[in-house]
Amino acid sequence: MKRFPLIALITFCSVASFVRADELQQYIELQRQAFSTCLTEKAQAALEAGVSQARIDNEFSNLNFVPRVIELDRSQPEFVSTFPDYFSKRVNQWRIDKGREKFQIYREFLNELTEKYGVPGHYIISFWGLETNYGGFKGTMSTLDSLATLACEPRRATFFTQELFLALKLMDRENLNKAQMQGSWAGAMGHTQFMPTAYTNYAIDGDNDGIVNLWESEKDALASAAHFLWKLGWTPGLRWGREVSLPEGFDYSLAGQASRPIAEWNSLGVTKTDNTPLGDIDIPAKLLIPAGASGPAFLTYGNFRTILRWNNSEFYGIAVGQLANRIIGGAAIVAPLPDLPKYSIAQMAEVQRNLNSLGFDVGGADGIIGPATRSGLRAFQASNALVPDGFPSPETVELLRSLAKQ
Template structure:
């Protein structure tokens, strides 16, 4: 027990500046990681040849602590991800791997277009899987106090993965945070959900497309994918919609959304099976609106971003021959963190509790902003548009557009 406590204390206490490495501290941390690996059942050979030779990567710490200067608009995010090339390439690969994808749909209940869409968004269909050492990246993050416990465990899982499949250290490359392969699985998810799809005796997410696609299908099934249901759909809001119900916390049956006069983009009534849905307006009232079904939530369990979930859904639709977003995407200005902090502080000063002004427009800020907009006769969509900033007395001058 003493050993465990001393490891935790050391891992939480080691710190590094962004500009310089404390080499003695990192070496001490690596010594403790060797002890931790031994406790986790990692072989002495791996401890001596791999763990003992782990290296600190300053760039990893820089990326982990990097805060974007500007928020990303939905248009900017979507246009960069759901591109004509990605749709065209996705359609080609959907046909090319059709037999495997049909087998996966039968076994796991996940239609092939979604599997291909995840593949496209994660690594551009395997064309870029990352080029940083997974083991060194995870060790660097494990020895940084910000998320030491999480990344220490991921490093141990990566070492287990290395031993299970006899991966060479140099071949274990990925993102700066340790995500790996065609589908960018973290080590824990790799161990839990990776599947040998080509029958060669090991699950290799770097070099086997069959393994990667099968693993993605298995992962989505385990996350709760509902067979025979779509992700959601773009919808048409009535002109007088008051946005009283919006976001993941406000789920309703489709028949109830239909009762609020929400329709298909064609203007036809919604079909109303016994399904729950939530309304998302990622660009405010001047942009498109979407109803996300249970599978939307499953996509969010893969990546906790509404933008990402919509991009996966619409890319999958178009890979399968469907239409893109019908509503034009508004070209809103990108807001820098200082502007969002000003907005949050103004709302707090007006008596709306949005939490600490941190420059991140999270759920509390959206709720507070809606309440402010409603009070002042603005469209209460929770989106910080020009009219809202003007009412708050904040200038939007000099902000760049995407």
Template sequence: MFKSIPLAATLILSSSSAIASVASPDWGTCVANLQQTAKSEGLSQQTIDTTLANVRYVARVIELDNKQPEFSSSFESYFTKRVTDWRVQQGRKLYIKHKELLQSLAKEYGVPPQYLLAFWGLETNFGSYKGKMSVLNSLATLACDPRRSQYFTTELMQALKLKEQYGFDEKKMVGSWAGAMGHTQFMPSAYAKYAVDGDGDGKADLWNSTDDALSSAAHFLQNLGWKRDERWGREVTLPKNFSYAYLGRAEAQTLTKWAELGLTLTNGRALSTPDMTAALYLPSGHTGPAFLGYDNFNVIMKWNRSTFYAIAVGHLADRINGAAGLNVKPPKMPSLSRARVKELQNQLNTLGFDVGKPDGILGSKSLKGLQAFQKDNGLVADGYPSEVTFKALGVK
């Protein structure tokens, strides 16, 4: 799973040749290169001299980039911290408060109120915490880090353009460690492309206007492909002796196929089988809850490339809309460090189960390789790196 730059992590980067990777580890050299890039991107000399020339390196940003919760937390830890009774109740209260706006947005963009509220709740606790880090310092720091330099260089240039366009004070341009901004944590490229003026004051202000932020979120989701009148997915029950042959987005099946394989609703009733496809996700392995993710699940993943995040958004939306909690509670599991997952990947490759270059992230190729190893060794082939599987692989 990749996380994750909140919002717009999958936007196509600028094709401009001026957006180049900053490879030098020297901060001064890097900032000088960024200034040249800014000049070639048409930014004013005043912005370059008074703003970009004064950015500061923030070591904490790199530390947080390497410790994202979707990389290390167990699903139980991640989910229970985010889908809380308080957020459910607060979401319901805010639906009443913003009912007219939310219903208008649903009509215009096709995104039901509960989803907009769920994104808002997960991103900034309904606007109560929008981040305190300098967006420009964070983006400059990440632009000068070789891991994703090109992406963050593009975002930094766009943030500077937004500053010029709207007259934002750089001291008030605060957000997450990754440079995400406002109530719904838009990256600068998403801000530029999808932010709308929801309150009619002539400016799209995602920090200070709830109307602007919710309207922009609905506009963004519509453009990502949100399907009107379809849900995100749902928790399901697997039959006994399930083969786990089809797991993850790459193995999506029709709902008719899932029904034939014995999946049911959590109340035991049969799945409805409209002409839709869905992928099966087991974020805690076979001992935890099982979920089918529909097309709108994939849209949520475009907002944030984390299955944990997508499930949390979907379920929080359901709860805000009156649904009960999960039928199967996520089991407590130890956290997975990237170093340990990388060791697991190395061992799988050594044993002939090709999972690609070890990166410490459990993507689809790692899932398939792990499933093959589990099957060959008489383990439940759910693709989940349980302690039993670690032990069988000889990974401590």
């Protein structure tokens, strides 16, 4: 019987899809066996990348393989998250009230940050609230152990190796120790959940004590968030977007497409939620309908794209913007959040396969509803006299299934 080297088996398994739990556990055991050898190689690479010999000697002998990190990295949600479910869990009354409290506590400091970086304080507080519940949960997993585990896992080894080395350099730069460096399973750290790259490049000293500590110093975290958003391209004086009302008979195929000037949306009958005109303003805006034609509609501006550079999720971006609004007394979403069907990943993969089979190319069938799938859904809906909102309504899903069987 032909035998393969351990590293070859690991590399092969790293691109496999683990259908059964026992397959994943076998793979994790292979990773465990290779971990020590991997660390020896990483230690030499760390030295070549500029990590101090003292730091390597002190930390590499104490790095641990964490099976749970691999499990979380390879786990997939069973169901597709809907916007109403996502939003209602994140922009809730507790988070609004706590955000208002934090906004008042740090109002003077936030004004200083706004003057320096152009980012209004309520947005900074909103990011903080969504990332860690205002510091209430910053993660409990060892950052170094998590990064080392992922750096030795072939699938994204290059990325996490760089993050591990930067984390080690940060320990010297900011006088940090392993015990305090805890965060998410993927290595995100502190009040604002910065990866080591973001920590290295954008975190700043907000409390003027000479060090940058995103776990212990709230001022460091708030200042770093403002600095990060400024570097990402935040435009001073521009809001993230707004909820809007769409006229009867609106062409929903325009949603999710290229930005248009606000004046053009105004001419198409799009209004503020109080039915007043948007105005004749030459600012590009993109229309989003995250829950389909039955849910709320939003026009999003340039700063929304900046939010997405922090976390590339439209649901996240709307939650940040709307929580920021509520923190300073803005209105709740006017349109009701619809009671949407709870689709599984497998059901959405079927939708993608059916679209492909009918000539609406959406790429692979991974069960994730991204821009390509929404575009395919809009094209299918438009060709079958359905509302072309790119949303997998029960009517759309059933018609797809029926036509694909013919």
